[in-house]
Amino acid sequence: MKKYFVLSLILLGNLIFAQKNAAHLTATIIGSGSPKFSTERSGPSVLISYQDTQILVDMGNGTQANLDKNSTKIKDIDGLLFTHHHLDHNEEFAPIFIQSLLGGTKTSIAGPPKTTAIVDNFIEIYDEDIEYRLSKSGRTLSQVKQNFKVVDLIDKTPFYIGSIKVSYAKVNHTIATLAYRFDVAGESIVVSGDLTYSENLPVLAKNADYLIIDSGGAIAQGSKVKNRTDKAGKNRNTNNRNSPKNGTKKSESTKEKAHVNLAESSLMAKEANVKNMVLTHFNSVLIDEEATTAEIRKNFKGSILFAQDLMVLPQR
Structure with a gap:
């Protein structure tokens, strides 16, 4: 009996926690990793929730497993x-979309150019499989x-998706990329996606409660060379894959820069005056x-959080 009583208390506690969260705009980090496979960090994905509305931003490897958890x-x-x-952000879209179709969900699907082409081509390729699955329920x-x-x-x-207002802006990356802002009931969360320094992001994220941002330049444990930057954003780490926004010579390499460094991400968070900066998309566990x-403190004085899979924001 004692065992069942304890289990009942746990379930009741989870229910109360879920009800409290439902009254607020929340972000669950479904995946905090990168293209590099990891059993500790799934690919990039964030679940935005408010009351009965849920929005999934990106669907990297491991998204389904963590949604189940x-x-x-x-x-x-x-x-x-x-x-x-990019594949590391989209690779589980296909099975998620299939399940959405089978579940009869009223779903909004959106993204930068080629989103409609991806969905149209997917349906054209798998129409027989989809028809077969639907036929089992007479649809x-x-x-x-x-x-x-x-x-x-x-x-x-x-x-709008449900009562959540969705705003977006183009940010700089190797291909067309959007950052998203979610607003409802006086609360706001921004998801940057992958980016380098982008003037549009601080505008989009102005005074946001949470900015979930690319962790480019984050220092791995045991790293021999630290990512040293000054307040002007000058990068003094020659091993860093990213160059800063201003004040340095252009790289002799013609390879296009894909991700922020800590000087850039912290500068954008400062310019946006966000309350909480949440780093995600980690290459290292x-x-x-x-x-x-x-390094971030050289620009940004607000709260700094390091994403983990299944972390819920706000943390209560």
Whole structure:
């Protein structure tokens, strides 16, 4: 009896916690990793939730497994958003989309250009498989197509998914990339996606409660060379893959820069005046948080958080 009583208390506690969270805009870090496979960090993905509305931003490797651990049913997700079309952010879109179709979900799908082409081509390639799966419940593909809407986001017009206002802005990366802002009930969360320094991001993220941002330049535990930057953003770490925004010579390499360094990310967080800066998209499992924080502190004085899979924001 004692065992069942303890279990009941745990379940009741989880229910109360879930109810409290439902009253707030939350972000669950579904995956905090990178293209590098890791059993500790799934690929990039963030679940935005408010009351009964859930929006999934990016769908990297391991997304489905972590949604299951989070007790999130794909049929209950109202929006699927892409920051950009790199495989490490999108590789589990196909099975998630299939489950959404089978679940009869009313789903908004949006992202930068090629989003509609990806969905259209997927349906064309797998139409027989989808029809077969739907036939088991007496439905057809033509019937369920009305359940989802796909949009290429090419202007700056905000839209709503449920009661959550979704705004977006182009950011600088190797391909077309969008950052998203989610606002409801006086609360706001921004997801940057992959980026280098982008003037649009501080504008989009102005006074946001949370900025979930690319962790480029984060210092791994045991790293021999630290990412040393001064307040002007000058990068003094020759081993860092990223160059800073200003004050340095251009790299002799013609390789396009893909990710921020700590000087850039902290500068954007400062310019945006965000309350909390949340680093994600880690190449390393173990991060030297003290050393990384010291670099960020040269620009940003707000709260700094290091994402882990299944971390829920705000933390209560």
